Amino acid sequence: MRKSVIARMDRVVNDFVARCRYFHEPMTRGRARMFVLQHRLNTRQRNSVLKLKVATNCPDWDTRIGIIQACSEEIIADYKHGGGRPHWRILEDLGVRIGMRRAVIQQAQPLPSTQLAWAAWEGLMANQHWLEGVVANTCAERVNIPGYGTGLIRKVGWFGLERHRWGKLFTLAGADLDFFELHERADIEHSDAGWRAVERFARKLRMEDAVVAACERNLRVWEHYLGGIAAAGDQFKG
Ligand SMILES: [Fe+2]
Ligand SMILES: [Fe+2]
Numbered sequence: 001m002r003k004s005v006i007a008r009m010d011r012v013v014n015d016f017v018a019r020c021r022y023f024h025e026p027m028t029r030g031r032a033r034m035f036v037l038q039h040r041l042n043t044r045q046r047n048s049v050l051k052l053k054v055a056t057n058c059p060d061w062d063t064r065i066g067i068i069q070a071c072s073e074e075i076i077a078d079y080k081h082g083g084g085r086p087h088w089r090i091l092e093d094l095g096v097r098i099g100m101r102r103a104v105i106q107q108a109q110p111l112p113s114t115q116l117a118w119a120a121w122e123g124l125m126a127n128q129h130w131l132e133g134v135v136a137n138t139c140a141e142r143v144n145i146p147g148y149g150t151g152l153i154r155k156v157g158w159f160g161l162e163r164h165r166w167g168k169l170f171t172l173a174g175a176d177l178d179f180f181e182l183h184e185r186a187d188i189e190h191s192d193a194g195w196r197a198v199e200r201f202a203r204k205l206r207m208e209d210a211v212v213a214a215c216e217r218n219l220r221v222w223e224h225y226l227g228g229i230a231a232a233g234d235q236f237k238g
Contacts (some may be wrong), residue, residue: 005208006199009135011217013142016219022226025156027165029098036095037108038229040088045110047051047074047087053126054133060201065136066193070218073186080169081182083133090179120221122222124214131201132214138194138220139215144187159183 003011017023022185048071055067073080073086082090095105125136142148143158153161163180167173175181202208 005082005202006195006212008208008212009139009198012212012215012219013139014148016223017143017153017158020223020226022223022230023149023153023161024143025230027162027169028233029169030236031062031230032098032166032169033100033237034093034094034111034229034233036091036100038104038111038114038225038232040091040105041110042114042225043088043091045236046121050118050125051137052120053122054130057130059130059150060197063134063193063197064177067134070137070190070193073159077188078182081186087179087182089144089184090182094177094179097176099173104133109230112230114225116179117221117225117228121218121222124218124221128214129205129207129210131197131205131207132210134194134197135214136218138191139218140142141183141187141191144183145191148187157184157187159187173176189205 004154051067051071055064055071058064058067072077073082076086077084078086078090085093092102092105096102121136121147122123125133129138144160146155146157148154148157151170156164159180163184166180198211
């Protein structure tokens with residue numbers, strides 16, 4: 001029997017988690033700080049520009065509104081998991097907690113690698129079939145769900161791993177690390193919506209191979225984006 005499209009996408013996510021160096025190399029102060037600077041910008045760009053292009057292209061009402069709902073939690077206010085703050089603001093507050101100046105965080109510019117990732121995602125999200133776009137919207141959030149890769153990340157997901165690593169590095173605990181903790185819950189919902197859309201529509205639209213390929217390509221861009229944060233973080237003074 002042919003493997004289901006969901007099983008094939010899960011396999012692609014699993015391979016990404018297994019090979020992406022950012023997950024396997026040690027977290028450092030420089031990398032953590034660079035993550036704050038870049039990921040705050042990245043989350044704003046993806047959720048106020050890129051994911052909305054996918055929503056615009058999506059003919060299924062429930063899926064479209066689900067995308068906009070998830071984006072609004074990320075960029076406007078998350079009352080469900082974030083106490084009313086948007087996710088980029090929660091990350092900004094985490095940056096301040098690890099000793100960064102808020103003004104420095106707010107004035108950050110995207111690295112060349114981040115800009116390249118945005119351009120690549122634009123190509124994968126704005127001008128593709130909406131179902132490929134839905135995969136682009138959600139495949140990286142999928143990594144926050146336990147079950148991919150091996151060891152701790154398999155047990156607790158990517159942001160569960162970060163909660164652990166950042167906690168040790170900066171001696172933080174509990175609510176201090178809410179940025180990571182809230183994603184362990186929020187991204188189950190966000191990524192489930194994407195995986196469900198694929199389950200409902202991929203076969204009907206004869207797009208099984210296309211969505212698996214989209215998952216692979218988008219995660220390659222994530223790998224580049226995270227590699228850029230690691231490289232710049234290793235040079236980072238501040
Ligand atoms: Fe988020
Ligand atoms: Fe999310």
